[in-house]
Amino acid sequence: MLQTQELQVNIGPQHPSTHGVFRMLVTVDGETVVDLKPVFGYLHRNHEQLAEANTYLQNMPYTDRLDYFNSMANNHAYAMAVERLAGIEVPERAEYIRVLMVELTRILNHASAVGFMINDMGAWQTPLAFGMREREKILDLFEMASGARLMCNYFRFGGVARDLPPEFIPNLRELLRALPAYIDELERLLRDNEILLQRAVGIGILPPEVALSYGVSGPVLRGSGIPYDVRKAEPYSVYDRFDFDIPVGKVGDVYDRFLVRIEEMRQSKRIIEQVLEQLPDAKGGHINPKARQNVRPPVGDAYARIESPKGELGFYLVSDGSAKPYRYKVRAPSFINLTPLADMCRGYKVADIVVILGSIDIVMGEVDR
Amino acid sequence: MYDMLAALINGTLGWSWPEWALHLLSYILIVTIVLVVAPLQMLFLTYYERRVIARMQDRIGPNRVGPEGIWQPIADGVKMFTKEDIVPQAADRIVHFLAPCVVVAPTVLMFAVVPWGPGMTPVDLPTGMLFFFAISSISAVGLMMAGWASNNKFSLLGAMRAVAQMVSYEIPAVLSLIAIVMIVGSLSLNEIIAYQSGLLISNRDLAGIPDLGLGWFVFTPVGFVAFIAFFIAALAEGERTPFDIPEADSEIVAGYMTEYSGMKFGLFYLAQYVLNFLLCAITAILFFGGWQGPGVNWLYEQGITPANPTGNGLFNVLAGVLGVFYFLLKTYFFFFVMVWLRGAFPRLRIDQLMDFGWKFLIPLTLANLFSAALWVAFIRWGPAEGMLITVGWSPVLRWLAAFVVTLAINLGVYLWLTRVYAASQAERRRAELEELSATV
Numbered sequence: 138m139l140q141t142q143e144l145q146v147n148i149g150p151q152h153p154s155t156h157g158v159f160r161m162l163v164t165v166d167g168e169t170v171v172d173l174k175p176v177f178g179y180l181h182r183n184h185e186q187l188a189e190a191n192t193y194l195q196n197m198p199y200t201d202r203l204d205y206f207n208s209m210a211n212n213h214a215y216a217m218a219v220e221r222l223a224g225i226e227v228p229e230r231a232e233y234i235r236v237l238m239v240e241l242t243r244i245l246n247h248a249s250a251v252g253f254m255i256n257d258m259g260a261w262q263t264p265l266a267f268g269m270r271e272r273e274k275i276l277d278l279f280e281m282a283s284g285a286r287l288m289c290n291y292f293r294f295g296g297v298a299r300d301l302p303p304e305f306i307p308n309l310r311e312l313l314r315a316l317p318a319y320i321d322e323l324e325r326l327l328r329d330n331e332i333l334l335q336r337a338v339g340i341g342i343l344p345p346e347v348a349l350s351y352g353v354s355g356p357v358l359r360g361s362g363i364p365y366d367v368r369k370a371e372p373y374s375v376y377d378r379f380d381f382d383i384p385v386g387k388v389g390d391v392y393d394r395f396l397v398r399i400e401e402m403r404q405s406k407r408i409i410e411q412v413l414e415q416l417p418d419a420k421g422g423h424i425n426p427k428a429r430q431n432v433r434p435p436v437g438d439a440y441a442r443i444e445s446p447k448g449e450l451g452f453y454l455v456s457d458g459s460a461k462p463y464r465y466k467v468r469a470p471s472f473i474n475l476t477p478l479a480d481m482c483r484g485y486k487v488a489d490i491v492v493i494l495g496s497i498d499i500v501m502g503e504v505d506r
Numbered sequence: 507m508y509d510m511l512a513a514l515i516n517g518t519l520g521w522s523w524p525e526w527a528l529h530l531l532s533y534i535l536i537v538t539i540v541l542v543v544a545p546l547q548m549l550f551l552t553y554y555e556r557r558v559i560a561r562m563q564d565r566i567g568p569n570r571v572g573p574e575g576i577w578q579p580i581a582d583g584v585k586m587f588t589k590e591d592i593v594p595q596a597a598d599r600i601v602h603f604l605a606p607c608v609v610v611a612p613t614v615l616m617f618a619v620v621p622w623g624p625g626m627t628p629v630d631l632p633t634g635m636l637f638f639f640a641i642s643s644i645s646a647v648g649l650m651m652a653g654w655a656s657n658n659k660f661s662l663l664g665a666m667r668a669v670a671q672m673v674s675y676e677i678p679a680v681l682s683l684i685a686i687v688m689i690v691g692s693l694s695l696n697e698i699i700a701y702q703s704g705l706l707i708s709n710r711d712l713a714g715i716p717d718l719g720l721g722w723f724v725f726t727p728v729g730f731v732a733f734i735a736f737f738i739a740a741l742a743e744g745e746r747t748p749f750d751i752p753e754a755d756s757e758i759v760a761g762y763m764t765e766y767s768g769m770k771f772g773l774f775y776l777a778q779y780v781l782n783f784l785l786c787a788i789t790a791i792l793f794f795g796g797w798q799g800p801g802v803n804w805l806y807e808q809g810i811t812p813a814n815p816t817g818n819g820l821f822n823v824l825a826g827v828l829g830v831f832y833f834l835l836k837t838y839f840f841f842f843v844m845v846w847l848r849g850a851f852p853r854l855r856i857d858q859l860m861d862f863g864w865k866f867l868i869p870l871t872l873a874n875l876f877s878a879a880l881w882v883a884f885i886r887w888g889p890a891e892g893m894l895i896t897v898g899w900s901p902v903l904r905w906l907a908a909f910v911v912t913l914a915i916n917l918g919v920y921l922w923l924t925r926v927y928a929a930s931q932a933e934r935r936r937a938e939l940e941e942l943s944a945t946v
Contacts, residue, residue: 144659144662146659146663147659168663168856259747260850261848262559262563263850332748333852335854339935486855486857487758488853
């Protein structure tokens with residue numbers, strides 16, 4: 138019998154496909170993963186402590202930097218937390234604009250997540266370029282509305298910073314017309330490619346009970362077959378007025394997670410169409426004129442959570458009555474979805490690790506904070 | 507090539523050179539051409555690949571250095587030369603230094619037997635194909651040296667993968683080539699090309715068909731299966747997507763090249779692109795007639811050949827230009843296919859790759875060998891000594907019978923194998939899942 142030895146390999150922190158500075162201490166037996174230990178903290182920026190030194194409004198642009206793909210969603214969760222804390226009303230038009238922005242964010246996040254995953258499988262940038270194509274158009278819309286493409290900083294307490302510019306709606310309608318064909322194209326890429334199926338089906342299975350015990354949320358949880366979505370479970374904003382479905386997977390493998398993402402893009406498109414139908418006219422105002430931006434909330438605490446594209450994103454704020462939060466805590470979906478990584482990878486091959494990691498869809502800015 | 511050069515030297519300089527001087531001069535010329543052409547090809551290939559991929563991704567690609575960025579590879583080369591050469595402290599310095607040389611040398615040697623055009627083979631070995639594949643497998647040693655000497659786990663994993671992949675894919679590659687060798691009855695690349703003159707199906711065996719240089723092997727059932735099997739194996743051997751597993755950048759950084767920098771890295775790069783070019787070239791030679799094409803043979807026969815020493819040298823040049831054009835056209839087409847695949851596909855996993863090689867390609871090529879044997883039995887054995895039933899058949903009838911029989915066998919085996927392979931894959935996946943759920 139040949140003497141073999143298990144090999145410990147550090148994947149990361151400087152590695153092309155760890156989606157940032159993330160380290161996985163992998164024990165391999167040949168090509169098979171025996172154990173995996175995720176190590177993070179390389180991108181720690183003291184986000185939560187920093188927030189306690191800033192006023193409430195000063196923190197808004199910082200939330201952009203958490204999950205830099207979805208700055209709009211982060212803004213939304215934070216704005217909701219502060220509004221609950223200070224008891225600020227949001228006009229209806231602002232609520233619709235918020236939902237519109239967050240659903241656009243969901244589409245762009247899922248498009249690039251699919252692109253990045255296929256990239257991790259070894260395709261040479263082309264699927265990623267495809268995924269980025271529509272993302273650019275959505276970023277153009279963000280730029281029209283907020284003036285920035287990535288770090289939008291668009292939400293304010295009691296509404297949004299600016300009303301939608303006149304050219305926004307026509308551009309959005311054009312995008313919506315092009316979107317179904319684009320989503321179908323991404324799906325065909327996934328369903329019709331034999332190599333992709335070989336790499337995705339049956340890989341990185343996360344059983345529903347394991348997913349629940351880790352507190353996983355978002356597409357990863359729904360891929361495991363649990364129809365949990367904060368938008369339905371605890372409707373916030375105006376989500377109770379829209380008609381949409383929650384797609385779920387069957388097995389909980391990489392393939393299911395990505396089918397869920399693609400279906401969610403379709404559902405987001407449905408929501409956006411309903412927003413356009415129901416959007417109140419500009420008389421309603423995009424922001425509550427009575428809402429002060431330099432808030433001094435009364436003593437107390439508040440928790441607000443939304444369904445961000447990556448999962449359940451929550452902000453917990455404690456106020457001591459001053460202009461700065463006493464405690465500021467982020468429940469980041471990327472971080473919590475990352476915890477079952479070892480369970481998902483054990484027994485698969487080295488090459489599968491990066492695919493599984495890609496299918497979780499993490500952003501290190503949110504994991505490490 | 508020696509004959510042509512010798513004739514040209516004698517012809518242009520007007521007096522008869524001594525034999526030894528002619529030899530020396532023409533071989534120095536040949537070696538120079540090979541050593542210049544190989545890196546030049548590589549430079550152009552990198553540019554070509556980047557431009558094509560950029561088009562696929564809706565980008566422009568390199569376009570700053572020179573017109574349309576054509577000097578970009580030169581700039582890259584200068585950068586490679588001026589970069590610091592870093593050797594890891596724990597590396598085995600000597601082996602680390604030798605590995606790139608061991609990888610590059612065989613690829614340049616392989617250039618020596620490539621027939622570029624009619625009478626334009628640098629070294630026309632009677633066993634050219636054997637030489638080609640024997641030499642190409644040496645680079646696996648170099649890869650292992652690189653992976654081991656770097657003393658890096660990614661390098662080691664990459665080298666292990668590279669060697670496993672190259673060794674197992676050489677078998678289907680060579681098995682598919684043996685089918686061609688059986689039909690031609692020679693290992694010489696020039697013989698194989700010469701056999702593919704004529705029209706449509708490899709029919710130097712049929713008299714009275716105009717010679718358009720289109721009798722490529724790919725048009726026969728045997729040649730077609732061999733071509734598909736060989737090209738897939740070539741992708742694996744050249745470490746191209748979807749088989750670029752040894753240097754999978756999203757998994758093991760750069761595989762065995764991880765610890766190399768500067769020109770040593772450049773040499774690996776060079777070796778890889780030259781190998782890819784050669785694999786495309788050999789595909790063109792074996793299955794698509796190499797430099798064969800309409801007009802080349804006719805032009806060549808008018809020129810100076812061993813059979814016709816009084817011909818006009820101009821026709822040699824014309825035939826050469828046309829032949830090289832056809833050859834490069836085919837070769838670059840296959841390289842384009844490689845780039846296209848790279849732009850479109852993700853990569854397989856190493857175990858899936860091994861499965862595919864051993865369980866699908868090898869049985870397929872073995873069945874193809876059987877077909878090739880039948881083809882030979884039907885066509886090459888004349889009416890007198892042919893198989894019992896074919897005695898007395900006309901050449902056309904024998905040719906048709908061979909075509910139908912080999913087509914039926916290859917198609918049947920292919921359909922049967924796809925089903926068996928799919929079933930075995932499903933079974934394996936199920937077993938893996940069971941094992942996995944047992945451990946969890």
